[in-house]
Amino acid sequence: MTLLQVRGLNKSFGGVRAVDGINFDLQEGELLALIGPNGAGKSTTFNMVGGQLKASGGSIRLLGKELVGRRPRDICRMQVGRTFQIAETFASLSVVENVQMALLSHYGKGFSLFGSARKLYRDEAMELLSQVGMQHHAERPCSELAYGDVKRVELAMGLANDPRLLLMDEPTAGMGPEERNDLMALTKRLVVERRMAVLFTEHSMDVVFAYADRMIVLARGRLIAEGDAQYIRNHPKVQEVYFGTGKTFENEQAPSQVTP
Incomplete structure (x- = not known):
C-alpha cells in the first residue's frame, strides 16, 4: 500500500x-x-x-x-514520528522517563509537574523500551548511556505516537x-x-x-x-x-x- x-x-x-x-x-x-x-x-x-x-x-x-x-x-x-541526527533526549531523566515524556506529549498531557506524572504511561513506555532492547536500562539516567544506547532510547521515543511513517535524519x-x-x-x-x-x-x-x-x-x-x-x-x-x-x-x- x-x-x-x-x-x-x-x-x-x-x-x-x-x-x-x-x-x-x-x-x-x-x-x-x-x-x-x-x-x-x-x-x-x-x-x-x-x-x-x-x-x-x-x-x-x-x-x-x-x-x-x-x-x-x-x-x-x-x-509521523521522527529521530534526529543528534539524539534529542533529556540527559537528566531516566530512560523510561524520556519515553514517558514522549507519550505524555502524544496524548496531549501536560508535564510541567512531572513528579505527579511519573506513573502515567509507564507500562506503555516499558513496552516501547522492550521493542528496542532497552528495558533493562529503564531506571538509568540517559547521561550514563553509551551513544548507541541513547539512539535506541530516541527510537523508542519516536515510536510513542505509533507512527505509520518514521522520519530518521x-x-x-x-x-x-x-x-x-x-x-x-x-x-x-x-x-x-x-x-x-x-x-x-x-x-x-x-x-x-x-x-x-x-x-x-x-x-x-x-x-x-x-x-x-x-x-x-x-x-x-x-x-x-x-x-x-x-x-x-x-x-x-x-x-x-x-x-x-
Whole structure:
C-alpha cells in the first residue's frame, strides 16, 4: 500500500531552487533511503516532509491527506514520528522517563509537574523500551548511556505516537560500525513488525546498501535515480555525482535482500 506520495515538490530560497520538482512514493513496510552528495537537497526535502520547512510548491500526501502547510506538531499527530541526527533526549531523566515524556506529549498531557506524572504511561513506555532492547536500562539516567544506547532510547521515543511513517535524519551519525549495524537491523525489524514505513537520510553508504529496500538519489535539487541497491550501484549518473567518472560503489556492502 502506498503510504506517502510526493509530487512536483520544490523549494526556493530567494533565487536559488534547492529542490526542483521531485516525485517519489513510499510504501508501507518499506525502508527508503534519501541520498545524494552535499548540497543535493536531501535535508531540504526531508524537512519539508516533516513540516520544518514549507514547500514552495508541489504536494506531499500521507494516505491521501496533504501535509504541505501543516505544522510539525500537526504532522506528528498524523502518526509521523521522527529521530534526529543528534539524539534529542533529556540527559537528566531516566530512560523510561524520556519515553514517558514522549507519550505524555502524544496524548496531549501536560508535564510541567512531572513528579505527579511519573506513573502515567509507564507500562506503555516499558513496552516501547522492550521493542528496542532497552528495558533493562529503564531506571538509568540517559547521561550514563553509551551513544548507541541513547539512539535506541530516541527510537523508542519516536515510536510513542505509533507512527505509520518514521522520519530518521542521519540515524547512524557519530556511531561506530557495530552500533550502526545494530541500530539499522533493529529499525529494519520494526518496519516489518509494525508495518510502518521509514524515510531516512544517511551518509554511510554501507548502511544504505545493507538495509534500504530502495533508494532515491538527489543531485542539485533534482531526483536523478531511483531503485534498489543493484540499480543504484551501477547507475552511471550516480557514480558520476558521487565519485567522478570511472569510480564505483564496488567496495560497499551489498544488501542481503533486494527489492525490485
